[in-house]
Amino acid sequence: MKYKDYYAVLGVPRDADEDAIKKAYRKLARKHHPDVSKDPGAEARFKDIAEAYATLKDPEKRAAYDSLGTRRSGEEFRPPPDWAQGAAPGEDFFADMDLGDLFATLRSGRAQRRHAGPRRGRDYEASLQLSLEDAHRGTTVSLDIAHEDGSRTLAVTVPPGATEGQRLRLRGKGGAGSGGGDAGDIYLHITLLPHALYRVDGHDLYFDLALAPWEAALGADVEVPTLDGPVLLTVPAGSRSGRKLRLRNRGLHTGRGGRGDLYALVRIDVPTSLTPRERELFEELSRTSRFNPRTTVGKETAP
Amino acid sequence: MNTVMHEVELFDMRGTVAALELGRICGLSVENVLELQEYGMLTPVNHDAAGPVFSAACIEPLRQAVNLRNRFDLDVFVLGLLFSHIEHSVELERRIRALEAQLPRPP
Numbered sequence: 001m002k003y004k005d006y007y008a009v010l011g012v013p014r015d016a017d018e019d020a021i022k023k024a025y026r027k028l029a030r031k032h033h034p035d036v037s038k039d040p041g042a043e044a045r046f047k048d049i050a051e052a053y054a055t056l057k058d059p060e061k062r063a064a065y066d067s068l069g070t071r072r073s074g075e076e077f078r079p080p081p082d083w084a085q086g087a088a089p090g091e092d093f094f095a096d097m098d099l100g101d102l103f104a105t106l107r108s109g110r111a112q113r114r115h116a117g118p119r120r121g122r123d124y125e126a127s128l129q130l131s132l133e134d135a136h137r138g139t140t141v142s143l144d145i146a147h148e149d150g151s152r153t154l155a156v157t158v159p160p161g162a163t164e165g166q167r168l169r170l171r172g173k174g175g176a177g178s179g180g181g182d183a184g185d186i187y188l189h190i191t192l193l194p195h196a197l198y199r200v201d202g203h204d205l206y207f208d209l210a211l212a213p214w215e216a217a218l219g220a221d222v223e224v225p226t227l228d229g230p231v232l233l234t235v236p237a238g239s240r241s242g243r244k245l246r247l248r249n250r251g252l253h254t255g256r257g258g259r260g261d262l263y264a265l266v267r268i269d270v271p272t273s274l275t276p277r278e279r280e281l282f283e284e285l286s287r288t289s290r291f292n293p294r295t296t297v298g299k300e301t302a303p
Numbered sequence: 304m305n306t307v308m309h310e311v312e313l314f315d316m317r318g319t320v321a322a323l324e325l326g327r328i329c330g331l332s333v334e335n336v337l338e339l340q341e342y343g344m345l346t347p348v349n350h351d352a353a354g355p356v357f358s359a360a361c362i363e364p365l366r367q368a369v370n371l372r373n374r375f376d377l378d379v380f381v382l383g384l385l386f387s388h389i390e391h392s393v394e395l396e397r398r399i400r401a402l403e404a405q406l407p408r409p410p
Contacts, residue, residue, distance in 0.1 A: 157311065164400065165397070185328075199405075208408055
């Protein structure tokens with residue numbers, strides 16, 4: 001078995017107290033956690049740090065570790081024979097253990113057989129980007145998951161109803177359990193790709209509906225796009241900018257048999273250049289209309 | 304390469320989850336889940352014969368908090384504090400997404 005200098009891994013002296021060990025671990029864990037560090041060796045480094053801390057934070061394990069004496073990292077050594085709990089005569093109890101395994105199983109000064117109790121397998125997390133249409137209709141995606149026993153490709157059927165920020169679980173597809181423990185799960189974190197037309201809020205969709213001033217004032221039937229194809233939307237007369245017009249059940253599938261809603265956000269647009277006739281009509285409207293869009297603002301700000 | 308089709312389970316945030324299952328999903332013992340409940344940091348939506356039942360909306364923030372707990376060797380009380388803050392952040396992020404969806408795009 002190869003010796004590892006856990007104190008050196010954590011960068012603390014051999015007489016460091018519990019607080020100093022914890023502080024050193026937290027500092028290193030923050031620096032080298034694979035979620036934070038982009039260094040390709042971060043995962044292995046973090047594993048070493050966690051292994052060192054798991055032993056040194058436990059007074060009994062630390063005392064047992066200290067009893068091995070001071071050695072060079074990587075030096076071959078044999079653990080004391082009386083640490084082998086339940087070893088058969090002549091059996092090489094420590095044959096396929098490393099130092100981390102040895103201390104992980106050490107109880108009352110005795111190493112237990114590996115996988116002595118049921119231990120649940122590791123969970124894995126991955127992100128999954130879906131187009132809005134795929135999230136709505138459901139899809140099948142091929143995922144490469146970096147597993148502890150190598151990379152694994154999974155074909156995953158995503159049911160209709162997934163949306164931004166949601167989690168999907170592949171039960172039992174994570175790391176294998178040991179000692180009769182359950183396998184872990186794989187969690188997929190859903191993000192939706194930006195859509196050219198729609199914006200997403202849960203299972204509701206929003207899009208901008210540009211209206212001509214006369215359509216907004218007089219009302220109009222306008223064709224609008226939906227996930228199921230174009231439909232006619234009746235814009236009520238007097239629709240202001242910012243008004244939300246709801247198309248019930250035209251949003252994303254909820255995964256519970258229903259649908260979200262689709263909202264058209266009214267935005268009044270004006271022609272950037274006018275024909276002589278259009279100018280004439282707008283000027284006439286300007287002369288005859290009593291409408292003042294700033295009346296409300298004036299009232300609100302008046303002292 | 305041979306691939307096998309796998310069905311996934313969608314976590315419906317409007318659903319509920321029992322203490323045992325919540326602990327399993329988040330990597331906590333039932334005792335830890337109940338301790339968080341005792342501290343008032345995890346509030347059940349109701350109780351059934353098997354015990355308290357929690358909103359599935361707490362899964363995501365609780366998993367994040369447990370991740371931090373495992374990474375930095377934190378105790379259950381600190382885990383609960385983290386959970387409360389992450390839950391608050393998740394709710395604020397949800398509201399921001401909702402408001403952004405309602406903001407018109409520049410023409």
